[in-house]
Amino acid sequence: xxxxxxxxxxxxxxxxxxxxxxxxxxxxxxxxxxxxxxxxxxxxxxxxxxxxxxxxxxxxxxxxxxxxxxxxxxxxxxxxxxxxxxxxxxxxxxxxxxxxxxxxxxxxxxxxxxxxxxxxxxxxxxxxxxxxxxxxxxxxxxxxxxxxxxxxxxxxxxxxxxxxxxxxxxxxxxxxxxxxxxxxxxxxxxxxxxxxxxxxxxxxxxxxxxxxxxxxxxxxxxxxxxxxxxxxxxxxxxxxxxxxxxxxxxxxxxxxxxxxxxxx
Amino acid sequence: xxxxxxxxxxxxxxxxxxxxxxxxxxxxxxxxxxxxxxxxxxxxxxxxxxxxxxxxxxxxxxxxxxxxxxxxxxxxxxxxxxxxxxxxxxxxxxxxxxxxxxxxxxxxxxxxxxxxxxxxxxxxxxxxxxxxxxxxxxxxxxxxxxxxxxxxxxxxxxxxxxxxxxxxxxxxxxxxxxxxxxxxxxxxxxxxxxxxxxxxxxxxxxxxxxxxxxxxxxxxxxxxxxxxxxxxxxxxxxxxxxxxxxxxxxxxxxxxxxxxxxxx
Numbered sequence: 001x002x003x004x005x006x007x008x009x010x011x012x013x014x015x016x017x018x019x020x021x022x023x024x025x026x027x028x029x030x031x032x033x034x035x036x037x038x039x040x041x042x043x044x045x046x047x048x049x050x051x052x053x054x055x056x057x058x059x060x061x062x063x064x065x066x067x068x069x070x071x072x073x074x075x076x077x078x079x080x081x082x083x084x085x086x087x088x089x090x091x092x093x094x095x096x097x098x099x100x101x102x103x104x105x106x107x108x109x110x111x112x113x114x115x116x117x118x119x120x121x122x123x124x125x126x127x128x129x130x131x132x133x134x135x136x137x138x139x140x141x142x143x144x145x146x147x148x149x150x151x152x153x154x155x156x157x158x159x160x161x162x163x164x165x166x167x168x169x170x171x172x173x174x175x176x177x178x179x180x181x182x183x184x185x186x187x188x189x190x191x192x193x194x195x196x197x198x199x200x201x202x203x204x205x206x207x208x209x210x211x212x213x214x215x216x217x218x219x220x221x222x223x224x225x226x227x228x229x230x231x232x233x234x235x236x237x238x239x240x241x242x243x244x245x246x247x248x249x250x251x252x253x254x255x256x257x258x259x260x261x262x263x264x
Numbered sequence: 265x266x267x268x269x270x271x272x273x274x275x276x277x278x279x280x281x282x283x284x285x286x287x288x289x290x291x292x293x294x295x296x297x298x299x300x301x302x303x304x305x306x307x308x309x310x311x312x313x314x315x316x317x318x319x320x321x322x323x324x325x326x327x328x329x330x331x332x333x334x335x336x337x338x339x340x341x342x343x344x345x346x347x348x349x350x351x352x353x354x355x356x357x358x359x360x361x362x363x364x365x366x367x368x369x370x371x372x373x374x375x376x377x378x379x380x381x382x383x384x385x386x387x388x389x390x391x392x393x394x395x396x397x398x399x400x401x402x403x404x405x406x407x408x409x410x411x412x413x414x415x416x417x418x419x420x421x422x423x424x425x426x427x428x429x430x431x432x433x434x435x436x437x438x439x440x441x442x443x444x445x446x447x448x449x450x451x452x453x454x455x456x457x458x459x460x461x462x463x464x465x466x467x468x469x470x471x472x473x474x475x476x477x478x479x480x481x482x483x484x485x486x487x488x489x490x491x492x493x494x495x496x497x498x499x500x501x502x503x504x505x506x507x508x509x510x511x512x513x514x515x516x517x518x519x520x521x522x523x524x525x526x527x528x
Contacts, residue, residue: 080490082352083371083405089346107347115407141347143379226344 001026003149004119006110009033009070010050010164011059014125014154019063021151022123030117031060033070038077039105045250050164069117076112085111087134087141090228094130094221094243095254106131107138114144122146127153127161129241129256133225153255155181161255173248176212180246180255183208183220187242188257194264196234198222205244218245218252225258236263265290267413268383270374273297273334274314274428275323278389278418283327285415286387294381295324297334302341303369309514314428333381340376349375351398351405354492358394358485358507359518370395371402378408386410391417391425393505393520397489417519419445425519437512440476444510444519447472447484451506452521458528460498462486469508482509482516489522500527 003026005018011033022029033056040046053070060068084104090096091103114122122139124132132150139148153161159181160166160174169177183205190201205220224231225239234240243256267290269282286293297320304310317334324332348368354360355367378386386403388396396414403412417425423445424430424438433441447469454465469484488495489503498504507520 078404081405082354083349083402084352085347085349085406087347112405112407115409118409138347140342141345141376142349143376145379145382 001121002028002030002117002119003121003123004113004117005029005031005123006113007031007033007056008035008049008164009056010052011056012154012162012164014127014162016059016063017154018123018125018151019060019065021149022121023064025147025149026119026121028066029064030067030069030119031065032113032117033068034076034109034113036076036105036109037073038108039099039102041099041101044099045165045252048168050167069113076109084108085138085142087137090134090137091130093223093228093230094219094241095128095245096130096228098218098245103130103134107134110135111138111142111144114146119146121149123149123151125153126150126258127163127256128254129243129258130228133228133241159185161253163253165251165253168251169248173214173251176214177246177248177253179209179212179215180244180253183244184242184255184257187222188259191234191240191242191259192262194262196261198231198234198240201242205242209244209246214248216247218247220244234261236261265385266292266294266381266383267385267387268377268381269293269295269387270377271295271297271320272299272313272428273320274316275320276418276426276428278391278426280323280327281418282387282389282415283324283329285413286385287328289411289413290383290385292330293328294331294333294383295329296377296381297332298340298373298377300340300369300373301337302372303366305363305365308363309429309516312432314431333377340373348372349402349406351401354398354401355394357487357492357494358483358505359392359509360394360492362482362509367394367398371398374399375402375406375408378410383410385413387413387415389417390414390522391427391520392518393507393522394492397492397505423449425517427517429515429517432515433512437478437515440478441510441512441517443473443476443479444508444517447508448506448519448521451486452523455498455504455506455523456526458526460525462495462498462504465506469506473508473510476510478512480511482511484508498525500525 003022085107086104209217222242238261267286349371350368473481486506502525509518
């Protein structure tokens, strides 16, 4: 059994949780490290995305990872490459509208990593909820013979979701950044308590983010997870995700909660 | 070693040649039979495409095929399926402009068949030159661990390329249909004799097609095979394909020749 953990490096404890989860379900663990240029927009942070291959490899060695696959851009995108894998319609909400082409870049590189590494299982974090849902759909639609495993988000003590981009936060921003997890906690509580109007849940998230003076909300949205589409009302038994993206200066953070709507 | 021979059924001797070629290079032969709806345009002949599953299976049994995979449309396109594989830019010439979406349908279904059948080798006819080139590029770009094998076009005694659509030709059209192979033969001769101007080769093909009173030319084009793009002049050592599509009534026929431009 081979399990693949695709990463962009700059590994933190959240990534190592993915590795531990992989180890539970496979005997050969491959971790890929590739900062995939096609999933960054022209105004995004590809140039300053943190890189620490040596440190990453040391961490993975300590976790007993069997193989680190760290290809070059030329390895993964040889000259003349023009084939794309796209989950149509799945990028119309959440991060999609703000990151045109991002998920097409993600699905294309993940499909290529699947074909290169031929894993039986693939482990992704749930922190990028939309990425997880789109990969899930791609695997199902394309009949990849791969079991997808999603891992819960790992958080700091105050609730901030671990992210390779957290290092860019100033001390002041770091303190305020807890509004993201507070917002998704509030959304989760509202859903659990029976709120069925997604707009009210979104407004609750928005007002929590507004309490941080340096936070600039990009979106706060509740969608059903199958089509990654907005809904008029939450239906009992439905899987939904409440997600948001917030800027602190140039640093963009995301967070979310998955929930099955309770039948109260 | 598993070899996959993807077909749309209505098998003729050309298909059986693909099976024989598969047998030479693998010990387990899978033939898929699937009339793929996503590669037919709204004005194309999906509804009248010939179907003969029982006859096909008998022919394949006689060839010693190990497995016939004949899924339903629902099997291959379950509800909510939205993932597409597309080789961008490769459908701007030859059949592409006349069949919008066709090759996206082809690459998507072939990628799915690859993931379902997990072959080591895949055998395609060279008769659909553009399909072959696009699959070749998809396999390379997506790192499918599959060896692509191309089989020369099988022809009737007078040169007409075998096609499941030949049965739609009237006797009069059938006689005239030899202009396709005559045109590609002429193109091939011109290339071999040192003609380097693709427009002159195209004109030669066009004038041969024009000699058949019922033939309506859709295109006659010379392209290099890497980008499937037109060229100003043929370069020695370059792989090119001279291809054409011709209507007889509602029946659309194609033919082509691959050539390496000689260094005279």
